[in-house]
Amino acid sequence: MRRVLYRILKIAVGGRPWGEAVLAEFDQTSGSGEALRWTAGGLWVAARERPVAYGVALAAVLLAVTTSFSFSVWYVPSNAMTPTLAVTSHHLVDRIGYRVTGVDHGDIVALPIPDAPAHETLLRVIGLPGDHIECRDGKVLRGGTALDEPYLSFESQVVGTECAPVTVPDGAVYVLGDSRPVAQDSRHWGLISADDVTGRLVV
Amino acid sequence: MPRTPHASPQTLRLFEALMKDPTTWRYGYDLSRETGLASGTLYPILMRLTEQSLLEAGWEPSDQPGRPPRHTYRLTGDGVALARVRLADAAAKAAARRGTSLAIVRPA
Numbered sequence: 603m604r605r606v607l608y609r610i611l612k613i614a615v616g617g618r619p620w621g622e623a624v625l626a627e628f629d630q631t632s633g634s635g636e637a638l639r640w641t642a643g644g645l646w647v648a649a650r651e652r653p654v655a656y657g658v659a660l661a662a663v664l665l666a667v668t669t670s671f672s673f674s675v676w677y678v679p680s681n682a683m684t685p686t687l688a689v690t691s692h693h694l695v696d697r698i699g700y701r702v703t704g705v706d707h708g709d710i711v712a713l714p715i716p717d718a719p720a721h722e723t724l725l726r727v728i729g730l731p732g733d734h735i736e737c738r739d740g741k742v743l744r745g746g747t748a749l750d751e752p753y754l755s756f757e758s759q760v761v762g763t764e765c766a767p768v769t770v771p772d773g774a775v776y777v778l779g780d781s782r783p784v785a786q787d788s789r790h791w792g793l794i795s796a797d798d799v800t801g802r803l804v805v
Numbered sequence: 806m807p808r809t810p811h812a813s814p815q816t817l818r819l820f821e822a823l824m825k826d827p828t829t830w831r832y833g834y835d836l837s838r839e840t841g842l843a844s845g846t847l848y849p850i851l852m853r854l855t856e857q858s859l860l861e862a863g864w865e866p867s868d869q870p871g872r873p874p875r876h877t878y879r880l881t882g883d884g885v886a887l888a889r890v891r892l893a894d895a896a897a898k899a900a901a902r903r904g905t906s907l908a909i910v911r912p913a
Contacts, residue, residue: 620852623833623862623876624844630834640834643844650849 603634607641614648621648672698674801676712676724682779682786683710683724685755693803700802705730705775712801713777716791724803725787729768729776736767742778758782765789775799811859811887815842816850817895820888823878827885830863830877851878859884
C-alpha cells in the first residue's frame, strides 16, 4: 500500500520542486492512513504546480464519465423502423440532450414498449401536445394537413396508414414506426407519456 | 473590504509554529504534525509565502544515503515581521471578542 502510494505520488509530481518536497517527506509518515492523507495532499500540490496538465486530465476523466451516461449504443432488434433503421444495425442514442432541448416532429425517440416495459423500441415522433392527428386515404394528417413522409418504405406508401383520430394532450407524444404495416406504435398503444421517453436517436 | 493577505487561521497556525524559533530550518512533515495541517493545505501556504519572499526554502541532503534531499523552510526577515503583526492582530481580535462576550454576559 505504501509503496503503491509512493509510486503514484512520484509519477504525479513529475520532478516539480514542490511536489518533490512533499514526496521527500513521504518516508516520515507512519502507517497506511497517514501515508494516504499525505499522498492526497501531495497530489493536490502537484495539481497546483501543473494546473494545465491536471486540468486537461480532469476534463478527460469527467468527459469519459459523463459520456458513458449521456449516450448509449442502440441495437435495432425489430423492423418497426425499416427502412430508416435496418434490423440488427447499431445506432447512437442521446440520453440527456433531449431533456434540455425537448423532442420535435420527426425525431426518432427511444421508449419502453408498453406491453413489455423491460424492452425499449425506437419510433418517430408524429404528434406533439396540441396536434390533431388523423389518417385519411392512407395518409397521416397533422392539423388537417397531410404529412410528407419521404422516409417511408415503398410498401408503407402503398399500404398506407390507418389510425384513430386523436388530439395530443400536454405531456404526451404520438409515435409511429416508419414501417407502417408491421410496426407496433401509437396506433395500437395510443398516446405515450412524454416522461416515458428515454432517449433520442443521434445517428 | 479587501481581504488581509496571510491572515487565515491555517496561515496563523503555521506562523505560530515557525515563530517558536525563527532561525531554525524546519521540515514540511514536522510542520504538518505541529500545526495539524494536511499536506494539501500546508504546502500551498508554503508555496505562497515562498513566492512572496516571506519564507525561504532550501534543499538539505538526507542523512541516509540513497534518500532524496529534504526541503526545509524558515521565515525571512520580512516574514518574521509580518508573522509578528498577524499574530498580534489575531491576539487582539481574540481579546476583543472575549471582552464583548463578557459585556453581554455581565452588563455593567
